[in-house]
Amino acid sequence: MATAYITHPSFVLHEMGAAHPESPARLGAIDDQLTADGTLPLLLYREAPRASDEQITRIHTREYLRHLHAVSPPQGYYRLDPDTQLNPHSLEAANHAAGAAVMAVEAVMAGEAKNAFCAVRPPGHHALKDRAMGFCIFNNVAIGAAHALEQFGLGRVAIVDFDVHHGNGTEASFRDDPRVLLCSVFQHPLYPNMPLDDSRPNMVHVPLPPGTGSEEFQQAVSTRILPAVDHFAPELILVSAGFDGHFEDDLAQWDLLESDYFWITREIVTLAERHCTGRVVSVLEGGYAMNALGRSVAAHIRGLLRIGGTVK
Numbered sequence: 001m002a003t004a005y006i007t008h009p010s011f012v013l014h015e016m017g018a019a020h021p022e023s024p025a026r027l028g029a030i031d032d033q034l035t036a037d038g039t040l041p042l043l044l045y046r047e048a049p050r051a052s053d054e055q056i057t058r059i060h061t062r063e064y065l066r067h068l069h070a071v072s073p074p075q076g077y078y079r080l081d082p083d084t085q086l087n088p089h090s091l092e093a094a095n096h097a098a099g100a101a102v103m104a105v106e107a108v109m110a111g112e113a114k115n116a117f118c119a120v121r122p123p124g125h126h127a128l129k130d131r132a133m134g135f136c137i138f139n140n141v142a143i144g145a146a147h148a149l150e151q152f153g154l155g156r157v158a159i160v161d162f163d164v165h166h167g168n169g170t171e172a173s174f175r176d177d178p179r180v181l182l183c184s185v186f187q188h189p190l191y192p193n194m195p196l197d198d199s200r201p202n203m204v205h206v207p208l209p210p211g212t213g214s215e216e217f218q219q220a221v222s223t224r225i226l227p228a229v230d231h232f233a234p235e236l237i238l239v240s241a242g243f244d245g246h247f248e249d250d251l252a253q254w255d256l257l258e259s260d261y262f263w264i265t266r267e268i269v270t271l272a273e274r275h276c277t278g279r280v281v282s283v284l285e286g287g288y289a290m291n292a293l294g295r296s297v298a299a300h301i302r303g304l305l306r307i308g309g310t311v312k
């Protein structure tokens, strides 16, 4: 069965100024690499719909949604947060980014695709229920998870977040919902610099220091994340797929390689095949070094497709 690739033209129209690292060029870098290595024709291409207000307000407040519509600028920018701005196209892009996660969940639940990758902007895992944060407007992966819980009645949804930053918004969404297991491996200390609350058994934090390389990363994921997901026996696995832990990426200080992203993807796919007929929905988060991002996403997608490469 196929791997779906879900994206939308509006994603490259969202931009937050020429110097901002979360740039439209990110999606071009991904597209270029997938084209160059021949992966793109292997994927089931889909254009993301807009998420409905009902789907978004499972995670975000109606007041926040109203606020975004009220401040969306006809020209120029509106600053939502020190790192996050709206341009005239941003809200449309954010709606489709959330819609991509919803569509991906529907595609894998219906068996139309075995798994899916959502090539979206803006990213989502820092967004809180009532405010934008850290380049994120809507929490795409959380909206996808909520759709799986409410629309499909699932009782065990796992989210693996390997972005180099802690997915604080996703944690805030589900910390009191035992139907969701969030396993997050991230650099610490680093943005968003929040105190880590280890009191919730469904919130597995794996903070790793600056300088973390392949061996430390794979060891920590193998001992603390993979067994937790395996024990949880998920009916669906979602992935907050951030590639800003790559050694070429300057937003953090990890030294991962694209082979690490291939490795963790294969491990996630293996768990999904064991527990939920391979259902994995992966949603792009960070990754700001263009060439490394393209190569890392290509490695991730090879992992989803179960083709090529070697697991190091």
Ligand SMILES: [Zn+2]
Pocket (backbone or CB within 6 Å): 163, 164, 165, 242, 244, 285, 286, 287
């Ligand atoms: Zn990040």
